[in-house]
Amino acid sequence: MHLFKDWILLQVDLGSFTTKRAVYGFALKMAFRAVLLSFILNLIVLPISHALGLVPMALGDAIRLSVVMSWLVVGVVSGVLGILTGHMIRQLSLSKAEFELLSRTDMLSGLLNRRAFSELLDDTAGPASLAILDLDRFKSINDGHGHCAGDTVIQAVSGILRDVFGDRHVTARLGGEEFGVIIHGGTPESRLAMVEEVRRAIAGRILTLDGAVISTTISAGIAEIRSGRRKEAIYSSADRALYLAKAGGRNRVVHEDDGVALFESPLKEAANGS
Numbered sequence: 001m002h003l004f005k006d007w008i009l010l011q012v013d014l015g016s017f018t019t020k021r022a023v024y025g026f027a028l029k030m031a032f033r034a035v036l037l038s039f040i041l042n043l044i045v046l047p048i049s050h051a052l053g054l055v056p057m058a059l060g061d062a063i064r065l066s067v068v069m070s071w072l073v074v075g076v077v078s079g080v081l082g083i084l085t086g087h088m089i090r091q092l093s094l095s096k097a098e099f100e101l102l103s104r105t106d107m108l109s110g111l112l113n114r115r116a117f118s119e120l121l122d123d124t125a126g127p128a129s130l131a132i133l134d135l136d137r138f139k140s141i142n143d144g145h146g147h148c149a150g151d152t153v154i155q156a157v158s159g160i161l162r163d164v165f166g167d168r169h170v171t172a173r174l175g176g177e178e179f180g181v182i183i184h185g186g187t188p189e190s191r192l193a194m195v196e197e198v199r200r201a202i203a204g205r206i207l208t209l210d211g212a213v214i215s216t217t218i219s220a221g222i223a224e225i226r227s228g229r230r231k232e233a234i235y236s237s238a239d240r241a242l243y244l245a246k247a248g249g250r251n252r253v254v255h256e257d258d259g260v261a262l263f264e265s266p267l268k269e270a271a272n273g274s
Contacts, residue, residue: 024189028233080259103228106173108151109158116179117172121235124170126225128184132238133198133220135177141214149209150177160201164194188224188255193222195253203251206248217251 049061057065058113104116110118123131135157142150154177159177161171170182183191199218207214237256245254253267 010106011243023124023136052238080112082274108154109173110155111158111161111179112170112172114180116171117170117174117182120170121180121182121225121231124182124184124225125227126229127188128182128225129188129195129222130225130238131180131181131183131191131220131222131253132174132235132242133179133181133195133196133218134242134246136217136219136246138216140160141216145209145214149207149212149214152207152209153214156190156205156207157202157218160198160205169194192222192253195222199251199253218251219245219250221245222253222255 003244038057042063104112135153138272141153146177154173157179158171158173161181165171165181165183169184170180171182172178181195183194202216202218219242220237221238221244223238223241225234241254241256241258244258245252248254
């Protein structure tokens with residue numbers, strides 16, 4: 001009974017209405033169901049009507065006429081309505097997809113936003129690396145050249161991230177001047193090298209806006225994504241490595257393993273001095 005109800009209602013998946021072919025397929029199915037239901041209804045009603053003397057022709061002729069009329073009238077009308085309905089569903093489907101894309105995209109940079117990035121990070125099992133990147137002294141750009149200049153720098157940096165990481169890896173603007181990247185595949189060394197490539201490209205990029213020459217650098221912290229490792233711990237480790245990159249003079253990339261050594265060296269020096 002449940003399957004018959006679903007068949008009658010012609011339940012659809014909005015995600016499947018991405019092409020005009022899907023619209024015409026929906027209209028054809030809708031017309032076929034309407035004709036078939038009309039024929040079944042006629043098979044039930046016509047014998048009763050004929051027995052009561054309400055049909056002024058032979059029962060066989062009445063059934064044949066009902067089949068022809070079902071295809072000519074019911075089929076055509078339901079087909080046209082199916083096409084119109086299908087186009088409406090397709091527009092709704094495209095609008096839904098566009099809304100979902102916009103809800104996951106940072107409008108200034110064109111990269112993913114923090115919410116989308118966090119969801120993808122939760123689904124990443126590794127081997128991969130998480131890199132958190134932060135523009136150095138970005139506030140001085142906004143204060144010295146205005147927020148329009150700051151927006152231009154954000155867009156330029158976003159373009160470099162797209163060029164280096166492409167579609168295989170996940171890039172996002174996490175907010176303000178902070179970016180996040182999930183780097184898939186390869187070795188930890190090759191993933192680190194990609195972040196270094198970004199750092200060099202940004203350091204070498206010179207922007208001119210209203211006669212003012214603007215340059216910036218970026219600091220980054222990297223942590224490894226491994227199976228069984230909590231995402232909170234990964235993010236915290238990458239964030240700590242970023243802090244060390246900033247504290248170490250900026251314009252540098254610090255891996256979490258290097259961060260451990262940087263933390264331990266002052267303790268060793270203190271122990272040796274005592």
